[in-house]
Amino acid sequence: QKEVEQDPGPLSVPEGAIVSLNCTYSNSAFQYFMWYRQYSRKGPELLMYTYSSGNKEDGRFTAQVDKSSKYISLFIRDSQPSDSATYLCAMSEIQGSYIPTFGRGTSLIVHP
């Protein structure tokens, strides 16, 4: 079992829909939780990060962390075709080298 599990999708939604992307993890030492977006043939770009539990909102994006369930989510409101990409969750511990461990990514398709 991998440390970070993420459904690869694809997830196909109509424009304007609310999108929910999720990851589960097994390492209870993870304290930093990040979401990256990756367009085809490009490197990942950081969207948001949260520390420990709680919610964080940035425009149309909301990140949630539930450490008791080892479950994190990214919500996208009013989804746009330009949001079509692969969304990667990543996590790191707060000790040592803080090296992010990535999920396999979820492919999102927002159709007009």
Added chain:
Amino acid sequence: DTGVSQNPRHKITKRGQNVTFRCDPISEHNRLYWYRQTLGQGPEFLTYFQNEAQLEKSRLLSDRFSAERPKGSFSTLEIQRTEQGDSAMYLCASSLSHIEAFFGQGTRLTVV
């Protein structure tokens, strides 16, 4: 352009040949990571530098792989005696903090 730069963008090599990739991080970023990504998978950690010191190396990394970061600036990743299983996207990322890692566009390696 002040982002992370990787060269070459694409490399096709014959099995058994050696290849070397270069990464130029964002200026003054002391942390540098190498990841490998195959189709449909998330980035897999290879190695990590803080300044010129290689502090972490994946246990899964074959001894055919070696990385350097002389003087804490650019970094190189060399693969000796390439195998078809080495075909992947090789990603470099740099950061100042342990949270916001900036990725380059990657080097796509094809071993034929």
